[in-house]
Amino acid sequence: MQAVKWMHGVRLGVLVGLGLCAAWVGAQATGGAQIQGPGQVVVAGTVPDEATRVAVISRLRELYGAERVVDQLSLGSVVAPPQWSQHVQKLLSPALKQVSHGQLSIQGQTVDLKGEVGNEAVRQQLASEMAQSLNPTYTVRNGLRVAAQEQAVVDQALANRIVEFEPGSAVLRPAGLLILDEMAAAMARLQGRRFEVIGHTDAQGSHASNVSLSLARAQAVKSYLVSKGLRADSLSTSGLGPDQPVASNATDEGRARNRRIEFRVGS
DSSP: OOOBBOEESSOOOOOOSSSBOOEEOSSBOTTSOBOOSTTOEEEEEEESSHHHHHHHHHHHHHHHOGGGEEEEEEEOSOOOOTTHHHHHHHHSOGGGGGOEEEEEEEETTEEEEEEEESSHHHHHHHHHHHHHHSOTTOEEEEEEEEHHHHHHHHHHHHTTOOOOBOTTSOOBOHHHHHHHHHHHHHHHHSTTOOEEEEEOOOSOSOHHHHHHHHHHHHHHHHHHHHHTTOOGGGEEEEEOTTSSOSSOTTSHHHHHHHSOEEEEEOO
16 A cells, blocks of 8 residues: 655645645655655545545645646545545645644554644644544544744753864864763754755855855854764754855944854754
8 A cells, every 4th residue: 555645845744544645845755755845745646546646636736736736646446444535635725834743654553643833832822623523433642732932942052152273263262162062962852854054154255155154154063063972963054255244344343243053953
């Protein structure tokens, strides 16, 4: 029995039931299906009949827009549980848009909901609404996490401090290393999470040079964090140069604040 998967480039959720499967992530979904382009929703797998295929595609187009949905569904010899299509329609609700980096799987009469939401109230409400929309023979298991709490762990460890480098280079200063020691300890507590290390510069000098320098600094931070025990594949890097200032570049103080390393918790 194959799975039906749909993906879009910002969020991901998976439905596997007969099997129906969907994912919200920016790169690759469970099972190896690839995002085809920014913001696309790719639907692939096997369903029992044309009516079910049309219902799934129509519902996704209603939620995400027809231009974003890529239909790769096929028909096959699979047997759906009673009223399976109707239950799927209830689960494909606008409420799923509140979940990022998520997975929704239906195995028989067990529904697993995973991913990230903005607060505890949403975490409880989504699972409760799903359970109420289904008949009592279904069980909904709530594996949602509050993403803001995990980002807060990282933000509190950094505490608005600047990871300092030698002028014009990607060589970390001793004070910067001490901050990164604390960051490594905080990030290690978030087991299984991925992190993006983002370098920023001030606006002095050429734009191209600043972008290259910001990336080199992010990569230097990653290397140091790996030396402290974090997995290399849990860390990605990017360099934005002067493009996202947090202060004015007209003063020394502002430029110092703009020369920074940012840490974001990912999926």
